[in-house]
Amino acid sequence: MSVWIEVRVADRHDEARDIASFLLEKTDGGPLPAWTPGAHVDVRAPGGLVRQYSLCGPAGSVDQYQIGVLRDADGRGGSRAMHDRIAVGDRLEISRPRNLFELQAQENALLFAGGIGVTPILAMAEHLARKGDVFAMHYCTRSADRAAFAERLTAPALAGKVAFHHDDDPRTCMNIDALLAAMPRVGTHIYVCGPDGFMNHVLDAASRAGWPESQVHFERFSAPVAEPGTTGGFEIAIADSERVIPVGEDQTVIEALSAAGIEIPVSCEQGICGTCVTKIVDGLPDHRDMFLSDAEKAANDCFTPCCSRALTPRLTIRI
Ligand code: FES
Known part of the structure; x- marks a missing residue:
């Protein structure tokens, strides 16, 4: 809490x-x-x-x-x-600050901000500049008047590091494939934050270019509307205990657990932040979140109970 x-x-x-x-x-x-x-x-x-x-x-x-x-x-x-x-x-x-979008140890960083996604990226850029690290930042907005923090982004400390791209000015168009092709894949980490369409544009390009998932970091603002459920109600069993908690069709796992007196920390409650990630020891989850990577979802050993559900009648979790 x-x-x-x-x-x-x-x-x-x-x-x-x-x-x-x-x-x-x-x-x-x-x-x-x-x-x-x-x-x-x-x-x-x-x-x-x-x-x-x-x-x-x-x-x-x-x-x-x-x-x-x-x-x-x-x-x-x-x-x-x-x-x-x-x-x-x-x-x-x-709340206290929580960081699920940390800078990594790296030789190069490519920072991509779309719209209000500039906020974490700006802090990263100023931090990297102060350390003297190698990086470039690309900031995409619909128009120049939507580009925030322009004074800081054009300050001498970031000179030559930040490129602005505006949808309504074709001269500033960002060629993501060319940008990625120009960077050495070894040692370069990519950071992306912005609206879904922008994120998918950058993430798809990085995936096409063969960038390893471990070198691509992103943070989303909101989850897409969930697909219709694949299950109705199901049960949550608590490992190493006798407790079994029913989860109703219209209830989240978090709500069902809370009603049974079991609190799991939550923040976004939309499957974005990762605060609620919980270990699974048996059963198959129906992943509905945007936080876990494809590899983490495929492993099926954890899930986000704020939004995800179950593909099996029972999920056993460790808390
Ligand atoms: S509370 Fe944010 S992912 Fe579950």
């Missing part, structure tokens, strides 16, 4: 069309927990909605966290609440 930290909005700034950044500091004035580039926090938005936002301030800063929020008119309301209802001085609750 999240331990919530109370923060105050120290500043907010319009970074680009529909994108605002928020500077958050602890209400008691103390330092915030340490973090590394790629980390995100849960933010409890007005109305109680919990959303994940990547930290995008100077890497490691513990005086203040910075998050960037895209106002999604068609979203579930969390980003609209942040944009429309949060002002300087307001209080919010956030």
Whole structure:
């Protein structure tokens, strides 16, 4: 379960069309927990909605966290609440940072950001530049006025490292196949964050070019709508115990376990973040998440109980 930290909005700034950044500091004035580039926090938005936002301030800063929020008119309301209802001085609750999108030890890094996916990628780029590491960043937006954090991305520290690509300007078009072909595959890691279409464009190209899965890292914002279920209800057995918990057709595994007094930590509850990954010792899961790799799904030894279900009448899990 999240331990919530109370923060105050120290500043907010319009970074680009529909994108605002928020500077958050602890209400008691103390330092915030340490973090590394790629980390995100849960933010409890007005109305109680919990959303994940990547930290995008100077890497490691513990005086203040910075998050960037895209106002999604068609979203579930969390980003609209942040944009429309949060002002300087307001209080919010956030979780400790969690990093499921860590930079690896590498010789080269290729960073790809689409739209609001710039937030973790910006923190990575500034961190790599400060270390003097070899990297290049490509930032794709629909138009120039949607490119956030332009001042930082064009600062001398990142000179020559960042290329901007805008859909409405064919002169800036990104040729992903050519970019990948120009990089040595050995020692180069790829990092991708952005909307689904953008992510799939980059990930498919990396796969076509034969990039090993272990060198391709990505973080998604939202899960696609799940396919219709392949099963109705099923049972969850707890390994090394006598406990068997029925999971109803309209219930998630997390909900069924919680009703039985068993709490598994969750965050996104959409199969994106990996917080709830749980070991399976028997039975076959029906993987519905976007977090586990194809290889991890094929191994069938863990699953995400926030959204995944079962292909067998019973799944035995270890908690
Ligand atoms: S809570 Fe995020 S994947 Fe399950």
